[in-house]
Amino acid sequence: MILLSAVKMAWESIISNKLRSFLTMLGIIIGVCAVIILVSLVQGATSKVTESFDSLGTTQVIATAKRSYQTRTFDYDDVEDLMWDNCDLITGFIPKNSTSATLRVGGSNGTTPVTGTNEYYDLSTDKTTQLGRLINSVDVENASKVIVIGEYNALTYFGSVQASIGKTIKVNGLPFTVVGVMEKQTDTIAQYSSDDMALVPYTTAVNNLGTGALTGFTLIAKDVNSIDSVMSITKKFMYDIYGDSDRYTVVNMQEMLDKLNEMTTMLSGVLAGIAGISLLVAGIGIMNIMLVSVTERTKEIGIRKAIGAKRSSILLQFLVEATSVSLFGGIMGIVLGVIVAVIAGKIIGIAAKPTLWVIVVSLVYSMAVGLFFGLNPARKASKLSPIEALRSE
Amino acid sequence: MIVIKDLYKIYQMGDTEVRALDGINLHIHPHEFVAIIGPSGSGKSTLMNMIGCLDVPTEGEYYLNGKNVSNLSDDEQALIRNRTIGFIFQQYNLLPKLSARENVELPLIYRGIKLPERKKMAMEALERVGMAERSEHMPKELSGGQQQRVSIARALAGHPPLILADEPTGALDSKTGAELMVMLKELHSEGNTIVLITHDNNIARQAKRIVRIQDGKITRDVDVDSEVVCE
Numbered sequence: 001m002i003l004l005s006a007v008k009m010a011w012e013s014i015i016s017n018k019l020r021s022f023l024t025m026l027g028i029i030i031g032v033c034a035v036i037i038l039v040s041l042v043q044g045a046t047s048k049v050t051e052s053f054d055s056l057g058t059t060q061v062i063a064t065a066k067r068s069y070q071t072r073t074f075d076y077d078d079v080e081d082l083m084w085d086n087c088d089l090i091t092g093f094i095p096k097n098s099t100s101a102t103l104r105v106g107g108s109n110g111t112t113p114v115t116g117t118n119e120y121y122d123l124s125t126d127k128t129t130q131l132g133r134l135i136n137s138v139d140v141e142n143a144s145k146v147i148v149i150g151e152y153n154a155l156t157y158f159g160s161v162q163a164s165i166g167k168t169i170k171v172n173g174l175p176f177t178v179v180g181v182m183e184k185q186t187d188t189i190a191q192y193s194s195d196d197m198a199l200v201p202y203t204t205a206v207n208n209l210g211t212g213a214l215t216g217f218t219l220i221a222k223d224v225n226s227i228d229s230v231m232s233i234t235k236k237f238m239y240d241i242y243g244d245s246d247r248y249t250v251v252n253m254q255e256m257l258d259k260l261n262e263m264t265t266m267l268s269g270v271l272a273g274i275a276g277i278s279l280l281v282a283g284i285g286i287m288n289i290m291l292v293s294v295t296e297r298t299k300e301i302g303i304r305k306a307i308g309a310k311r312s313s314i315l316l317q318f319l320v321e322a323t324s325v326s327l328f329g330g331i332m333g334i335v336l337g338v339i340v341a342v343i344a345g346k347i348i349g350i351a352a353k354p355t356l357w358v359i360v361v362s363l364v365y366s367m368a369v370g371l372f373f374g375l376n377p378a379r380k381a382s383k384l385s386p387i388e389a390l391r392s393e
Numbered sequence: 394m395i396v397i398k399d400l401y402k403i404y405q406m407g408d409t410e411v412r413a414l415d416g417i418n419l420h421i422h423p424h425e426f427v428a429i430i431g432p433s434g435s436g437k438s439t440l441m442n443m444i445g446c447l448d449v450p451t452e453g454e455y456y457l458n459g460k461n462v463s464n465l466s467d468d469e470q471a472l473i474r475n476r477t478i479g480f481i482f483q484q485y486n487l488l489p490k491l492s493a494r495e496n497v498e499l500p501l502i503y504r505g506i507k508l509p510e511r512k513k514m515a516m517e518a519l520e521r522v523g524m525a526e527r528s529e530h531m532p533k534e535l536s537g538g539q540q541q542r543v544s545i546a547r548a549l550a551g552h553p554p555l556i557l558a559d560e561p562t563g564a565l566d567s568k569t570g571a572e573l574m575v576m577l578k579e580l581h582s583e584g585n586t587i588v589l590i591t592h593d594n595n596i597a598r599q600a601k602r603i604v605r606i607q608d609g610k611i612t613r614d615v616d617v618d619s620e621v622v623c624e
Binding site: 302 | 442445447448467468471472474475476480482486487488490499500502503504505547
């Protein structure tokens with residue numbers, strides 16, 4: 001009941017000093033707004049990255065020799081044996097073998113990243129060919145000069161996707177037959193985008209494009225539960241070759257995803273923390289204006305106490321006032337923050353995610369700021385002697 | 394109603410000791426109309442603060458309605474003020490941002506009375522002082538006399554057994570001051586106990602009993618009807 005009238009009094013006090021209340025709130029509004037925008041955008045960016053990682057598959061185990069140890073290589077057949085020996089755990093392996101090569105058809109040419117791969121390529125990605133086929137085991141066996149090209153290359157050299165199948169394209173001067181065109185990977189098909197790419201049989205890449213021996217490979221675990229076993233098998237395999245665990249890395253997508261999530265959580269934490277500092281500054285602003293308010297209203301406090309207001313009633317009145325200012329500012333900050341985050345997200349191409357969690361936390365935090373910084377002025381008010389207070393003008 | 398025994402209020406001003414109240418003994422019975430009179434610096438304001446439970450004595454005892462109130466905490470004093478005493482101040486002391494009715498409701502809010510009842514009591518009090526028609530006016534829209542009536546309504550609203558008026562006519566012209574005194578007399582005749590603090594003999598003479606205070610001591614305590622006061 002007293003609380004209700006305290007809320008009413010707080011409201012009257014806020015609207016009777018509109019400009020001052022607004023300026024006091026501004027700090028909270030900007031602070032909350034900043035927290036919401038930053039966290040929403042980081043979360044949006046995180047889920048975008050997470051989605052693309054997920055599309056790569058979380059059952060992949062990737063082994064890579066560190067750069068300075070790439071002189072020591074391992075045999076394609078050994079890796080294949082490793083897979084067959086553990087066929088209950090591993091469903092495929094993909095050699096890591098990339099280079100860039102000059103593609104030429106007639107007079108037009110360009111440099112394109114070329115990947116030597118095998119028949120398991122489709123296990124490492126959710127993308128496949130839109131027309132034709134991928135590299136198969138016979139191609140690898142025979143080191144055939146066949147090539148799967150990206151849509152950009154198809155359109156650039158042959159004019160259309162349909163027209164490119166079965167045609168010949170020169171790769172570093174050697175004729176390759178186009179057997180497939182990958183499906184579109186990006187919205188904007190352009191040079192150096194993911195659509196400017198080519199796949200050839202691994203063996204062909206080694207024999208004809210000079211990509212050298214294997215420096216890394218990806219194993220595809222049967223399911224998420226086999227990942228740990230596949231990890232340890234792979235680590236043993238790599239150790240046997242390199243003799244020192246510092247000379248190579250073995251990671252899996254899930255681990256990378258976890259690390260990424262850890263990093264972005266930390267990033268949003270740091271950003272929210274920086275924005276939180278502005279809320280702290282806003283809190284000091286509230287405290288300052290509340291102290292001024294207590295001084296200005298000494299007479300009022302005296303009258304209220306004389307006619308029977310207890311300390312707690314006065315304390316409550318000023319606390320409610322401080323908290324109302326910060327809470328009101330917080331709500332305005334949230335509304336503004338969500339709007340700006342969504343618009344900014346649209347502009348930079350991220351689906352901003354203002355989660356309920358962020359909204360609730362910033363609401364509670366701004367309220368806590370008001371409560372905390374309102375406490376000192378409110379206590380000061382509640383402790384005023386009614387005689388002294390009545391005497392003041 | 395009020396029993397004050399050997400009441401002292403001593404302030405330490407540097408090395409010197411100031412005895413604002415120097416052994417006050419005072420009995421006020423229910424339904425009395427008492428004026429406490431004295432020049433400024435006599436200690437009458439300090440005495441009013443004591444009677445009004447706004448201050449605690451250095452020494453001595455004060456019984457209000459049979460209850461010893463000489464050594465209460467801030468909040469206990471607030472409770473006594475809220476339930477037992479209706480204050481009328483020289484400067485009216487209405488809250489400028491509240492309407493007349495809201496001002497009258499204020500002591501009732503702190504007493505914890507719920508809204509419909511509170512509003513009813515406030516309107517009754519405003520009716521009593523002839524201000525019901527202006528209940529929604531803000532203080533600045535009212536004249537001094539009207540504001541003082543509202544403040545009387547505020548003092549009356551909770552039906553406190555004691556009404557304490559501190560120089561109630563001090564800020565009013567003589568005509569409105571006289572009207573106000575008529576109202577206080579009416580309140581007295583209706584059975585209210587009124588303690589009036591003033592420095593004005595003419596005002597004091599309208600009470601039934603005059604207590605004169607000088608240098609923190611009661612120098613004279615007379616019934617107006619039984620004795621002619623000549624000063």
